[in-house]
Amino acid sequence: MSQTFSKDQVASKNKSDGLWVIIDEDVYDLTKFQDEHPGGKKILQRVAGKDASKQFWKYHNEGILKKYKGQLQIGSLDSKKAAAPAAPAPAAPAPAKPQVSSDVKPAKSDGTLEPYGDLIPFADPSWYQGYHSPYYNETHAALRDEVRQWVESEIEPYVTEWDEAKKVPDSIYKQMGERGYLGGLLGVHFPTEYTNARVQSVPVDKWDNYHELIITDELSRAGSGGLVWNLIGGFGIGCPPLVKYGKKPLLDRILPGILAGDKRICLAITEPDAGSDVANLTCEAKLSEDGKHYIVNGEKKWITNGIWSDYFTVAVRTGGEGMNGISVLLVERAHGGVSTRRMDCQGVWSSGTTYITFEDVKVPVENLIGKENQGFKVIMMNFNHERIGIIIQSIRFARVCYEESVKYGNKRRTFGKKLIDHPVIRMKLADMARQIEAAHNWLENIIYQAQSMEETEAMLKLGGAIAGLKAQSTKTFEFCAREASQIFGGLSYSRGGQGGKVERLYRDVRAYAIPGGSEEIMLDLSMRQSLRVHQMFGMKL
Numbered sequence: 317m318s319q320t321f322s323k324d325q326v327a328s329k330n331k332s333d334g335l336w337v338i339i340d341e342d343v344y345d346l347t348k349f350q351d352e353h354p355g356g357k358k359i360l361q362r363v364a365g366k367d368a369s370k371q372f373w374k375y376h377n378e379g380i381l382k383k384y385k386g387q388l389q390i391g392s393l394d395s396k397k398a399a400a401p402a403a404p405a406p407a408a409p410a411p412a413k414p415q416v417s418s419d420v421k422p423a424k425s426d427g428t429l430e431p432y433g434d435l436i437p438f439a440d441p442s443w444y445q446g447y448h449s450p451y452y453n454e455t456h457a458a459l460r461d462e463v464r465q466w467v468e469s470e471i472e473p474y475v476t477e478w479d480e481a482k483k484v485p486d487s488i489y490k491q492m493g494e495r496g497y498l499g500g501l502l503g504v505h506f507p508t509e510y511t512n513a514r515v516q517s518v519p520v521d522k523w524d525n526y527h528e529l530i531i532t533d534e535l536s537r538a539g540s541g542g543l544v545w546n547l548i549g550g551f552g553i554g555c556p557p558l559v560k561y562g563k564k565p566l567l568d569r570i571l572p573g574i575l576a577g578d579k580r581i582c583l584a585i586t587e588p589d590a591g592s593d594v595a596n597l598t599c600e601a602k603l604s605e606d607g608k609h610y611i612v613n614g615e616k617k618w619i620t621n622g623i624w625s626d627y628f629t630v631a632v633r634t635g636g637e638g639m640n641g642i643s644v645l646l647v648e649r650a651h652g653g654v655s656t657r658r659m660d661c662q663g664v665w666s667s668g669t670t671y672i673t674f675e676d677v678k679v680p681v682e683n684l685i686g687k688e689n690q691g692f693k694v695i696m697m698n699f700n701h702e703r704i705g706i707i708i709q710s711i712r713f714a715r716v717c718y719e720e721s722v723k724y725g726n727k728r729r730t731f732g733k734k735l736i737d738h739p740v741i742r743m744k745l746a747d748m749a750r751q752i753e754a755a756h757n758w759l760e761n762i763i764y765q766a767q768s769m770e771e772t773e774a775m776l777k778l779g780g781a782i783a784g785l786k787a788q789s790t791k792t793f794e795f796c797a798r799e800a801s802q803i804f805g806g807l808s809y810s811r812g813g814q815g816g817k818v819e820r821l822y823r824d825v826r827a828y829a830i831p832g833g834s835e836e837i838m839l840d841l842s843m844r845q846s847l848r849v850h851q852m853f854g855m856k857l
């Protein structure tokens with residue numbers, strides 16, 4: 317912003333027909349905006365011509381300035397040292413090329429990375445804040461910065477609108493492809509054979525599971541389960557089985573379009589009458605008489621991204637009862653007979669939760685994923701990847717609730733002191749932080765184990781721990797959402813505004829605690845499976 321003004325010039329604009337204010341040494345013309353200001357115009361008229369920084373920060377968070385700067389800032393005070401450029405505020409975010417900050421410094425001689433972020437204790441994982449970690453290097457630091465810049469500039473300011481509109485612009489999903497993030501989220505090596513997109517800050521041969529963790533974690537910082545599920549909810553669980561067990565001609569035909577962000581895929585397992593007990597599903601696929609097609613009939617419910625999907629990775633019954641009669645098929649909307657309708661849900665509004673019906677859908681046998689009647693294994697392998705995604709998101713959402721609470725607690729005053737100075741509030745924050753850190757450290761350890769093991773070994777040995785951590789992380793999320801709501805009071809009871817993230821996340825909690833295995837089933841499984849596996853190791857009782 318090149319124009320500068322003196323304080324006297326601003327002071328002369330102190331009427332409703334010329335209403336300027338100063339916020340953090342920048343000058344804003346609110347003349348037209350006053351009529352649409354959600355806080356009312358009189359309150360703006362009272363600070364017309366003055367420095368309103370203190371009042372502004374009392375009622376708003378950073379997101380508001382980011383969103384309105386481009387529209388309302390007309391310059392800066394002449395006394396300001398280096399006027400910051402106004403952030404662009406497009407009505408609908410335009411695609412942009414990734415830009416990696418040149419600030420990412422190599423690891424220091426003691427192995428730690430440069431501190432990054434706001435440095436609020438526990439609001440980011442400890443390796444962000446200059447602490448030692450065996451897991452991360454400069455490529456992780458660079459990716460974290462790349463994703464955070466994108467989220468802060470093009471996603472976070474608009475997330476509330478998208479959630480209310482129950483849709484994220486297609487251009488954002490397309491960028492997921494262009495930036496190489498879709499290619500990086502498959503839980504396998506980076507699939508260079510199917511996409512030309514590359515993650516700008518990480519060479520493909522360096523790609524590992526911690527990079528995958530960072531993408532999901534940083535996307536989750538926007539504080540919306542709907543956003544994260546829109547971008548990776550269908551893809552992250554629907555595409556890995558296709559890549560791991562699909563036949564090459566099928567992959568050659570459809571994977572490039574999916575990884576480019578042009579076509580969408582989702583996972584369809586749950587049915588109106590079969591959720592966590594997958595072995596009981598009834599959607600049937602009968603082989604045609606000529607043996608060339610499966611004819612699929614049945615219903616699927618609570619399917620993330622279903623309404624927008626071109627492809628559906630579907631669990632079907634091809635054989636007898638129980639887990640040995642299940643197969644996985646790649647159904648294409650273009651096959652005909654696929655109907656999708658949006659479901660109204662408590663949370664994750666922009667994720668497109670869908671009810672699907674398949675009526676005599678003719679699916680070529682080439683679209684079988686894995687072997688006939690051996691689909692249960694495909695589904696089980698996939699569950700660990702899905703659950704780790706849920707864990708990453710839940711822990712970050714818990715952190716967002718905690719971070720918002722710390723910031724608000726340092727700003728809001730009651731009974732003559734800041735909230736943070738009341739021991740009862742600090743106790744809440746401490747209870748949040750201890751659970752977040754415990755869950756995150758367990759997560760990093762499990763990712764290290766998964767990366768060091770062959771896939772079947774990982775499924776056996778880690779299934780119990782992953783199930784336990786899923787329950788731990790969703791309980792942590794629920795606890796933090798509740799405590800943050802208490803700290804924000806009325807501001808997190810109404811939607812939008814300063815408590816907006818907390819209010820939204822509070823509504824999103826059940827979407828994490830139930831799907832991918834409910835807390836009850838996860839806790840039970842964690843013990844059953846761990847005991848069974850350790851019996852194989854020679855456990856002595």
Ligand code: HEM
Nearest residue numbers: 344354355359360363368371372375376380384812813814
């Ligand atoms: C660049 C200038 C400003 C912009 C773009 C702006 C924008 C907004 C927006 C979008 C809201 C809705 C709630 C939210 O999303 O946070 C809001 C609420 C509000 N604003 Fe502003 N505002 C500005 C300046 C001010 C100033 C200078 C004051 C005080 C003197 C003020 C007082 C309020 C109040 C009291 C509310 C209602 C808060 C609540 O619901 O708890 N605003 N403003």
